[in-house]
Amino acid sequence: MTHCVQTVAAALAGAVLLAGAAAAQAPERSWAEIEEAARGQTVHFHAWAGDTKINDYIAWAGAQLRERHGVALEHVKVSDVGEAVTLVLAEKSAGRTEGGRADLLWINGENFAAMKEAGLLYGPWAGRLPSFVHVDTEGKPTTLVDFTVPTDGLEAPWGMAQLTFYYDGAVLDEPPRTIRDLGAWAAANPGRFTYPAPPDFTGTTFLKQALVELTPDPAVLAGPVPDEAGFEAATAPLWRFLDALHPHLWRGGASFPANYAALRQLVDDGETAIAFAFNPAEASSAIERGLLPDTVRSFVLDGGTIGNTHFLAIPFNAGAKEGAMVAAEFLLSPEAQARKADPEVWGDPTVLAPSKLPPEDRQRFASIPRGPALLGPEELGRVLPEPHPSWTTRLEAAWLDRYSR
Secondary structure, eight states: OOOOOHHHHHHHHHHHHHHOSOOBOOOOOOHHHHHHHHTTOEEEEEEEOOOHHHHHHHHHHHHHHHHHHOOEEEEEEESOTHHHHHHHHHHHHTTOOSSBSOOEEEEOTHHHHHHHHTTOBBOSOGGGSGGGGGBOTTTOGGGTEETTEEOTTSEEEEEEEEOEEEEETTTOSSOOOSHHHHHHHHHHSTTSOOOOOTTSHHHHHHHHHHHHHHSSOGGGGGSOOOOHHHHHHHHHHHHHHHHHHGGGSGGGGSSOOSSHHHHHHHHHTTSOSEEEESSTTHHHHHHHTTSSOTTEEEEOOTTOEEEEEEEEEOBTTBSOHHHHHHHHHHHHSHHHHHHHHOTTTTOOOOSBOGGGSOHHHHHHHHTOOOOTTOOOTTTSOOEEOOOOHHHHHHHHHHHHHHHOO
């Protein structure tokens, strides 16, 4: 999950010069003291609100927090987390160092990198959460590194994501297994494939997946975008691929779906036959909710697909820091993580290592139902790392310049 606003990143770059890059330091206190201070606080949780099942899950978590800890979790629904980042930046620029209007953010990628650089985050605090000991930091290294940027305890892992394709088995026997093969399939089946227009994060992820497969030297993507010549050399195969692909897309590439929901709807309507999501459980969850036909099945590409972790962060001037930490701890708990991983609830893969859990908590995960289109961990294949955050903004800008006129 990443939602990017280019103007936000630019403004944050200037904020480093304005206010320095040091994070607001978290004082040393016991967890019991933090829980006691949190009681009675209201946590304003700025989180993407583009999916009913996610909103329902956050509402469930809020009810549990109020009942168990006396913490009120208010979901501030945003279409792009950049809105909250802009709010925190404006408050810092205005000298509001306490009592900020955002207490907890659902964040990752370029927004985290920019906020960390600008000193807009509180911490380190993530390692203090009692459930952090169960995080699979060895098997899922992106729980400690966000788009190549070390988290340094400034955000707590919340869920995993991996780009997963799916197809309608009623009209397609075997899907293509590489980006190049996908292009060839689209040419042979005009109108049956498309992708969301960047900067929608699902569409941008498709660009990054294609770039990782097609660029001459994928290692360059681990660092910041080089000079213009370096960017052009790295991305030239991507633009050639897209130039050839677009005439064969849905509506001849004259228009693109606005977001993932619109992409999924095209498959449900029978207009397209292949789509993708940034959640391995999405297809099974959609089948369960009647949003995709039960003939849909998931697949991944032979060379692997991009994956990352999404996180929870606390702004430097949050008015309810203790409440935000208690909320993050509950969201990281085995109970909440297992519920979130259930495709019938959300289907968001856990950041925890079930092997680290006591037997009763391991059973929570073992009991999660697997829908007909959910791939097992061994079937998901290799997880490819996200490029450095700077590639996201440059790719989006270049795509808009080439294809949105």
